[in-house]
Each structure stands twice: as structure tokens, then as C-alpha cells.
Amino acid sequence: MKKTSFTAYLSPIEGPMIHHVIILPEETAQEFRVEKGAVRVICSIENGEEFPCALNPRDGNYVIMASKQLIKKHRLKNDVPFTVTIYPDKKNGLELPEEMQELLLQDEWGAQLFEKLLPGRKRSLLYYIRTGKSVDTRIKRSMEILEKLKTESLHFQKQQKSD
Incomplete structure (x- = not known):
């Protein structure tokens, strides 16, 4: 599977630990959908530094959890679109430093x-x-x-x- 890019928005959610997610468009989610659980991918925002993350199933969508650190680093704002690029992580998030x-x-x-x-x-x-x-x-x-x-x-x- 090749790299896939899409336009995304930061979406606020209710929760004790995660307050924002990035929702994948349905057509992009279909490319990555699996029977159960999260899918490990390599992600970049606005063609910046790549980082490992997971596409998590949530309310019928796949989402990327957006930590405060990620939001701050990329200066993400709720109503401002940005480009996300993802591709499968063959190492399953386990690449050793x-x-x-x-x-x-x-x-x-x-x-x-x-x-x-x-x-x-x-x-x-x-x-x-x-x-x-x-x-x-x-x-x-x-x-x-x-x-x-x-x-x-x-x-x-x-x-x-x-x-």
C-alpha cells in the first residue's frame, strides 16, 4: 500500500485523556480497515517529520489520537484544515531507536x-x-x-x- 494523503481537521472529543482526534475520511479509512482493533501507520502532518501512530476505530470511523504535544508541535487549530499523509507501518510501531x-x-x-x-x-x-x-x-x-x-x-x- 502506498502513501495516502488527505485533508483533515482537528476534532474535539469528550474524554479524560484525549481531547482531540483527527478523523480519517471514509474512503481513506476503507483502504486501511481491518476486522478488529487499531492499524499501525507512519504519519506526517503538512509533510513534516514522520512519526508512528495508530488508526483507532471510534464511532464507526478511524481516528488518529491528537495529543497536546502533537497539536502544539504542528500548531493545529480546530477549524483550520491541514494535510495528513499516512502509510502502513511494516514494523508495527516497534522500530528500535x-x-x-x-x-x-x-x-x-x-x-x-x-x-x-x-x-x-x-x-x-x-x-x-x-x-x-x-x-x-x-x-x-x-x-x-x-x-x-x-x-x-x-x-x-x-x-x-x-x-
Whole structure:
């Protein structure tokens, strides 16, 4: 499947965590529709930097969740149209930042523990690493995650212990 571009608007929604979404036009949604759940894509807004995200089913549409950070970065406004370009993410949102990839090559135990994680947990951890602005921050975050995996002190690991 090739890149698909469409004109979109920021749509406010009611909710405790997400306050805005980008609704895909029906014809675009048809290209990506699957039986169940979210579809992982690579997205860019106004031909800017690409980022991984999900097309989430919501009220019969597919939507992209628009975080405050995304809205601010791209200066999105409710009634102002903008261009979104998407294409399938062959890596399912699991592309390793270079810093984490290097650490996993050097740490067999850490790599084994990381590989055992569910895809959604991996995506969350990789997102945290990727959002570090400097190489040093991304290295530090990668090291912290591997250490916490080994000591079973990541938040979800603590929850699993108490269940």
C-alpha cells in the first residue's frame, strides 16, 4: 500500500485523556480497515517529520489520537484544515531507536527480557526513548529501561507482582 494523503481537521472529543482526534475520511479509512482493533501507520502532518501512530476505530470511523504535544508541535487549530499523509507501518510501531538497539546487542539478558514484552508495552517504552531530545538522554533512558526490566521494577511489572 502506498502513501495516502488527505485533508483533515482537528476534532474535539469528550474524554479524560484525549481531547482531540483527527478523523480519517471514509474512503481513506476503507483502504486501511481491518476486522478488529487499531492499524499501525507512519504519519506526517503538512509533510513534516514522520512519526508512528495508530488508526483507532471510534464511532464507526478511524481516528488518529491528537495529543497536546502533537497539536502544539504542528500548531493545529480546530477549524483550520491541514494535510495528513499516512502509510502502513511494516514494523508495527516497534522500530528500535539506535541507542536501544546498540544496548540490546551488548546485553543478551536485557534483549531476551525486552523481546518477551507484549507489543504495546514495547511501543510505550520505545516512545519514551524516542522522545528524548539528545543522544545522551536516549542512551540514559534505554539503560534505565533495561535495568528496570532486570529488576522487575517497571510499573506494569510491579502491578503483575501484586495481582
